[in-house]
């Protein structure tokens with residue numbers, strides 16, 4: 359059975375999607391952009407700051423689902439500019455320092471609201 363995950367600790371969806379969905383075993387998050395839970399867009403900040411906000415949002419959603427960084431199996435990182443890879447990666451590594459998840463990182467060109475990075479994840483959850 360599909361269940362929608364929703365938390366005020368991450369920004370509300372900016373379109374027709376849920377912050378995350380789960381079937382009790384797997385959790386799929388929406389791509390998280392650098393927007394604060396209050397709705398402030400950090401699109402003018404550097405990529406380290408944008409990556410941190412995106413991952414803070416992701417962690418809040420995982421927490422709401424009863425999961426954490428260690429439960430993440432796969433992430434996808436979308437960058438507006440692949441030249442930002444190193445800066446993104448340095449911040450990213452501070453969230454996933456032990457047995458990090460599989461990851462794809464791609465240059466996506468334009469991202470929603472003109473941000474520099476968007477990050478989504480698939481995690482395992484254990485809803486009994």
Ligand SMILES: C=C(N)C(=O)O
Nearest residue numbers: 373388389390391470
């Ligand atoms: C920001 C998004 N995740 C979206 O527009 O799909």
